[in-house]
Amino acid sequence: MKGDSVWNIITRHLAEESTAEEKQALDEWTKKDNLNQGTLDRLREMWEYNPVRQSGYPKIYEAFKTRLNHYEKRQTKNPFLYYAVRVAAVLFLLIGTAALVNTMVPFYNNREITWQEITVPKGSRTSILLPDSSKVWISNNSKIRYPDKFASGTRELELTGEAYFEVVHNKKKPFIVHAGSDRIKVLGTKFAVSAYPDDSVFKAELLTGKIQVDIHTGKGDDSYKSFIVKPSYSLVYNKTSGDITSAVIPDGFLDYWKNGIYTFSNESLESLAQKIDRIYNVQVVFENDYIKTKRFSGNISIDDNIFTFMEAVKRTSLVPLEYRYENNTIFINLKSD
Amino acid sequence: MQQKPKIEILVGQISQFSDQKAFKQFFDLYANRLFEFAFSFLKSKQLAEEAVADVFFKVWLNRETLPSIENIKAYLFKATYNTTLNYLDEEKRRKAIGLDDIKVDLGVDLICPETELMTKELKGRIDQAIESLPPRCKLIYKLAKVEQMKYKEIASLLDISVKTIDHQLSIAIKKIGEEIREYLSRDGNNSNFLVLMQLFIPLK
Known part of the structure; x- marks a missing residue:
């Protein structure tokens, strides 16, 4: 037994961890004496007795189910709702185009322009390439309307919700994002806009370059307050209080916008x-x-x-x-x- | 051990077809055992239930990766252990990691039978011996015996060395074994008793 207590060898034997050598030693030990054999027999019987336990904790499964239901409620897109949103979007497109094209006539040389509309449902996101090769990442529950070509002297589009833009530089054609009655003018830069109609705040966040944010003051159609936003700063307009604040964009948000x-x-x-x-x-x-x-x-x-x-x-x-x-x-x- | 092929089938059903029935069976196989394990540390029925529900929720969300897990049982116990520790505040956590202040309920009735070999008296002695083990020893004993975990599995589960497992477990077996031996020898079966005891006392 080489200094090891016999109990240690028995233990390893029961736990199926013993070496061949130990097995042999144990064999010799049990053969020596009835008492040894009896002890080992009882130990083994005890060790091997493990009745199958019945499931007796229904609450655990309930708790698991609660988590799952909670999760699925958020995860599953209601197919009907999703469909309805799309139909509504198309209807809006049909009705809206006439009015919009009318108001935007000065920007466009011809009426052949068709508008694209991308609606991103809750819980998902997408990215698109605009006709001028600028890239847009459209967030959760957001919508973007843009022409299939930027024919006039500006590049204009409409955003409802949140998007991140990487705009190709073009000095001659300012890039304008309309978000409700507010707008953002840029030449070429990286920035994000959060303009959910239901939200109390409108937010523009600039990574590089320069943007001008025009907040509609509500006095006349054409009365705007303009703000220049510095790189890596955000401009937040509180629609209820009318406050306009600026703050540094937290680190890590570039990844968020893109991925x-x-x-x-x-x-x-x-x-x-x-x-x-x-x-x-x-x-x-x-x-x-x-x-x-x-x-x-x-x-x-x-x-x-x-x-x-x-x-x-x-x-x-x-x-x-x-x-x-x-x-x-x-x-x-x-x-x- | 004989459950092994069944678990593989269940895992296949769950991961490939998101089979909820299979998941329930899978749940039933482990939930109780994980609950008892979690309860050893949390000492609250409700918290232990929550912890185990968390573990299964996580498993369900990651069900596609289930087949790549080599040792499902070890994985579930480890996940439960980690979740459980997260439920504890820092002081209790330290104690739980040290395993010196845990209450391990071995469910003694389930651990030792009353049979021809085991008289009522012997069973009583064994029950008592098991109950009196220190908590850490008890927990290791339970994992090795009831969960049939290998030393290595227990070691990685509790972040302690295989040597400790070996040592702690043999403390338990020694205690129980000595009870048995004493009981048997008292019945006059002990002609060679003294000689033998000398033989098996460690030499150094």
């Missing part, structure tokens, strides 16, 4: 809440201030949804969290047990 992924490291949940708002268009309310300070690292992807993200936060959080979803708002609280 729909926002990468963060050691970021407080409070700060992440703003990103969640930005990416999923969902407000976050903290019901406990302590949680705000908890820090996380990881990715937020537009292709996931807020529940996947919240589940990940919940799972990795050192403090047990719980959250609930009501009216497009996530409420986070400490877990009450």
